[in-house]
Amino acid sequence: xxxxxxxxxxxxxxxxxxxxxxxxxxxxxxxxxxxxxxxxxxxxxxxxxxxxxxxxxxxxxxxxxxxxxxxxxxxxxxxxxxxxxxxxxxxxxxxxxxxxxxxxx
Numbered sequence: 001x002x003x004x005x006x007x008x009x010x011x012x013x014x015x016x017x018x019x020x021x022x023x024x025x026x027x028x029x030x031x032x033x034x035x036x037x038x039x040x041x042x043x044x045x046x047x048x049x050x051x052x053x054x055x056x057x058x059x060x061x062x063x064x065x066x067x068x069x070x071x072x073x074x075x076x077x078x079x080x081x082x083x084x085x086x087x088x089x090x091x092x093x094x095x096x097x098x099x100x101x102x103x104x105x
Contacts, residue, residue, distance in 0.1 A: 071100035 054063050062068040062077035071078040078100070084091040089099050096102075 069096075070102065071096075072102055073100050 054066065056065050057063055058070065060070040060077060062070050067079045067081075068077040069080065070076075071083065074083075080093070080096040081091050083099070084096065087099065089095045
């Protein structure tokens with residue numbers, strides 16, 4: 001009985017391993033056909049896809065959705081609340097515009 005059980009277990013093991021091993025493609029097998037291109041979708045009335053996050057750069061390259069706006073005085077994109085804290089002026093649009101030399105929004 002033990003011999004029979006070992007033979008069955010060995011056979012299952014061999015067939016199991018063989019089933020999991022990928023076989024090499026035969027030389028006669030034709031290459032699979034490339035998928036057909038999808039038909040062009042009619043986008044005349046479709047809404048435009050949403051813009052990628054951070055794609056809202058202004059003329060200076062400042063990303064408004066991240067809180068940045070251009071400051072002439074520092075000649076770089078700044079976050080108004082960070083600049084106000086760093087430079088010691090009030091954190092409001094008028095104070096930022098006065099300090100940076102830009103018109104308030």
